[in-house]
Amino acid sequence: MQCRMGDHEAALRHAGEALRVQRETADRYGQGVTLDVLARLGIRTGGYADAAGRAEESLRIRREIGDRRGIAESTAKIALVRWHQSCYDEARSRAREALAIQREIGDLAGASSALYVLARIHARTARYTRARECAQESLDICRRTGDRHGETDDLLTLAHIDRRQARYGRALRTALEVAAGLALRALALHREIDDRRGEADSLGTLAHARWRLGDEQAALAALRIQRETADRYGQGEILDLLARIHRNAGRYPEALALVTRALALRREIGDRRGAADSLNTLSRLMRRLGETAEALGHGRRALVIRYEIDDRRGEADTLDNLARVHEAAGGHEEALRHALGALEIQARIGDRWGRGRSLLLLGRLQLVLGRREEARRYLVQAAAVCAKTGDGAAADDARELLADLLG
Numbered sequence: 001m002q003c004r005m006g007d008h009e010a011a012l013r014h015a016g017e018a019l020r021v022q023r024e025t026a027d028r029y030g031q032g033v034t035l036d037v038l039a040r041l042g043i044r045t046g047g048y049a050d051a052a053g054r055a056e057e058s059l060r061i062r063r064e065i066g067d068r069r070g071i072a073e074s075t076a077k078i079a080l081v082r083w084h085q086s087c088y089d090e091a092r093s094r095a096r097e098a099l100a101i102q103r104e105i106g107d108l109a110g111a112s113s114a115l116y117v118l119a120r121i122h123a124r125t126a127r128y129t130r131a132r133e134c135a136q137e138s139l140d141i142c143r144r145t146g147d148r149h150g151e152t153d154d155l156l157t158l159a160h161i162d163r164r165q166a167r168y169g170r171a172l173r174t175a176l177e178v179a180a181g182l183a184l185r186a187l188a189l190h191r192e193i194d195d196r197r198g199e200a201d202s203l204g205t206l207a208h209a210r211w212r213l214g215d216e217q218a219a220l221a222a223l224r225i226q227r228e229t230a231d232r233y234g235q236g237e238i239l240d241l242l243a244r245i246h247r248n249a250g251r252y253p254e255a256l257a258l259v260t261r262a263l264a265l266r267r268e269i270g271d272r273r274g275a276a277d278s279l280n281t282l283s284r285l286m287r288r289l290g291e292t293a294e295a296l297g298h299g300r301r302a303l304v305i306r307y308e309i310d311d312r313r314g315e316a317d318t319l320d321n322l323a324r325v326h327e328a329a330g331g332h333e334e335a336l337r338h339a340l341g342a343l344e345i346q347a348r349i350g351d352r353w354g355r356g357r358s359l360l361l362l363g364r365l366q367l368v369l370g371r372r373e374e375a376r377r378y379l380v381q382a383a384a385v386c387a388k389t390g391d392g393a394a395a396d397d398a399r400e401l402l403a404d405l406l407g
Contacts, residue, residue: 012041032061032070039077043084044231048270052081072101072110079117083124084233086272086309092121112141112150119157124273126313126349131161152189216245236266236274240281247285255285273314276305280318283325292329299325316345316354323361336365356385360398367401376405 015037022030035058042051055077062070079094095117102110115138122131135157142150220242227235239262246255259281266274279302286295299322306315323338339361346355363378379402386395 012038015041028061028065029067029070032058032065032067032074035061036070036073036077039074039081043077043080048081048085052078052085055081068101068105069107069110072098072105072107072114075101076110076114076117079114079121083117083121085270086124086305086311088121088125088310092118095121108141108145109147109150112138112145112147112154115141116150116153116157119154120160123157123161125310126351128161128350132158135161148189148192155185155189216242232265232269233271233274236262236269236271236278239265240274240278243278243281243285247281247288252285252289256282259285272305272309273311276302276309276311276314276318279305280314280321283318284321287321287325287328290328292325295325296322296329312345312349313351316342316349316351319345320354320358320361323358323365327361327365332365332368336362336369339365352385353389353391356382356389356391356394359385360394363398363401367405372405376402379405 015034019031019034019038021027022034035054039051039054039058042048042054055074059071059074059078062074075094076098079091079098082088082091082094095114099111099114099118101107102114115134119131119134119138122128122134135154139151139154139158141147142154239258243255243259243262246252246258259278263275263278263282266272266278279298283295283298283302286292286298299318303315303318303322305311306318319338319342323335323342326332326335326338339358343355343358343362345351346358359378359382363375363382366372366375366378379398383395383398383402386392386398
C-alpha cells in the first residue's frame, strides 16, 4: 500500500467503511482481512496500541472460522507490533508461532515475513548470528518468488545487522562499507519499484552506517520522505541520528532540539527502545555540556528501560555512558563499577568494539585511582582489542597511556 499521509487517511477511511459493511453482512472472512489491513496501517503510522487491538480481533475471528493462513498472518502482525513496542519475548514467540503454521501450510510469502520479523528481533537483542540466518533465509525465499519489496526489506535487515556489527567482531571500516553497500543496493531497488517508505529506510540505514562521517544529507533526505509517508517510527530514529551528528559537530543547541523532539515522538508512539536510545543520546549531550546531574538522570532512566525490555546491547551502551558521566563528575569508583558492568555484557554478546573502549576507560580510571598494575593490565588489553577492531584512535590512546605509565 502506498504510504503518503493522504493515502494513509484514505486507506483508513475506506478500510473502516469496508469493515462496517462486512459486520452488517456477517462477512467474517472479510472482517479478518480488513482488520489485518487496519493493523498494518496502524503500524505504519505509529498507532501501535490500536494496531495491536486490530490484529488481536482479526486473530480471534480467523481462529473462529478456521482460517489457518489468516491465523498466521494476524499472529505475525502482532509479533511486528510487539517488536515496535520493544516487547521482544512476546514478539519472538508470536513470530515463531506464525512461522510454524506458514511452513506447515506451504505459505512461502508468509514464512518470509515471519523470518523478517524474527531477524529484526534477534538483531535488536544482539543475537546477530541468528538474525543473519533468518534474514538470509527470508531473502532466499523472496528471490525465488520474485518478491521485490521483501527482497529490499531483507537487504536492509542485513544492512542493519552489519551496521550493528561494526561494533561487534569486525573492523569498523569494513563493516560500515558492507552496511553502506547493502543500503545502496536496497535504495536502488526501492526506487525501481517506487517504494517511497523503503527508499526512506534505505537512506536512513545509509546515514546510520556513515553517521561518524556526518552523513547529514542522507539523514535529512530520509526524514523528509518519512514525514511524507507518515512513518513516525522512522522519524524518531532519524531525528535521534541527526541529534548525534550535530552533537559530534559541536552544534549543541541544534542537537538538543532534535533529541528532545525524537524523545517526545518515541514516547508518544510507544517506542520504548527508541525512547531509551534518545534518553541515552540526551545524557551524552548533557555530559558534553557539563550538566552531570541531568546526564545521570537521563542515563538512569534509559537504563531502567533497557532492563525492562532486555536490550543487552543498549544496556552496555548506557552503562558505558554512565561510567563516563561519573568520571566527569569525579566519582571514579562509581565510574569503575559501571564500566565493569558494561565490559561484562560486551564480553557476553561479542561486542569487541565496545569492549575495547571499556578496557581503555577502565585503564584510565585505574590510573587516576593510583592502581598502576591494574591500569597496565587493562591498557595492554585495550591496545590489542582496539587495534584488531580498527579503532585506531582508541588504540593510540591506550598506547600513549601505557608509555606514560611505563616510562
